[in-house]
Amino acid sequence: MxxxxxxxxxxxxxxxxxxxxxxxxxxxxxxxxxxxxxxxxxxxxxxxxxxxxxPTAKDEMYASLDTAQDKICAVLANQEKIFRLFVATDEKEDRPKRTTRSQTRKDSGDELPTMLPPIFQGAAGLLLKMVNSQFSATLADKTASVKEEKGTRRKRRRRS
Incomplete structure (x- = not known):
């Protein structure tokens, strides 16, 4: 056991x-x-x-959009410079003797620069129309803001 x-x-x-x-x-x-x-x-x-x-695809897309926007702004600035040069040379060559401001505005917007060859006049006209529409929009905004300022000045004068 x-x-x-x-x-x-x-x-x-x-x-x-x-x-x-x-x-x-x-x-x-x-x-x-x-x-x-x-x-x-x-x-x-x-x-x-x-x-x-x-960086994500969205970040890259936004970055490319920013660069494209910068390029577009640069092109628009160049177009504005070109437009001003065209208007300045056009006004120097063909100064109307006595016209009102509205007539010169209308005339300068409708005329094409005569110093360009006929091939480029279509593109220049298109460019001028684009720039004119831009300037007229900014001009309308500026005049509206000036009118608002004048209205507030008048109200202030009335109150005091």
């Missing part, structure tokens, strides 16, 4: 050792997985940060 008990104790001790080695193996495997997951998370975190720092 004692031998049987000793044999049972040895078997139980062996099972306990086996169970402990299995548990240690499982814990090591879990620790390795945790380390791998931490490395993967770190790599994913770095990749996400890199993606967030990259």
């Amino acid at each position: 004692q031998q049987q008990a000793q044999h049972n104790v040895q078997m139980l001790n062996e099972e306990v050792r086996q169970w402990r080695t299995d548990q240690e193996r499982l814990l090591r495997g879990l620790a390795e997985r945790v380390e791998q997951n931490e490395k993967k998370t770190q790599l994913l975190h770095e990749a996400i940060l890199k993606e967030l720092q990259k």
Whole structure:
């Protein structure tokens, strides 16, 4: 009986050792997985940060729109300069003797510069129409604001 008990104790001790080695193996495997997951998370975190720092297609589109807008503004400024040069040279060559301001405005907007060859007169006329419409719109805005200012001045005078 004692031998049987000793044999049972040895078997139980062996099972306990086996169970402990299995548990240690499982814990090591879990620790390795945790380390791998931490490395993967770190790599994913770095990749996400890199993606967030990259300019998006929307940002690139806005940047290209800004540059296009700058180019358009530069072209419009050049057109305005060209228009002023045309008007200045046209006025120097053909000064009307006595006309009213409204007549000169109408005349200068409708006439094409005569110094251009006929091929370019169509394009110049189109350019002049565009610039004239721009100037007339800004002129209308300015006169409206001046009228508003005069109205507020009159109201102030009446109050005081």
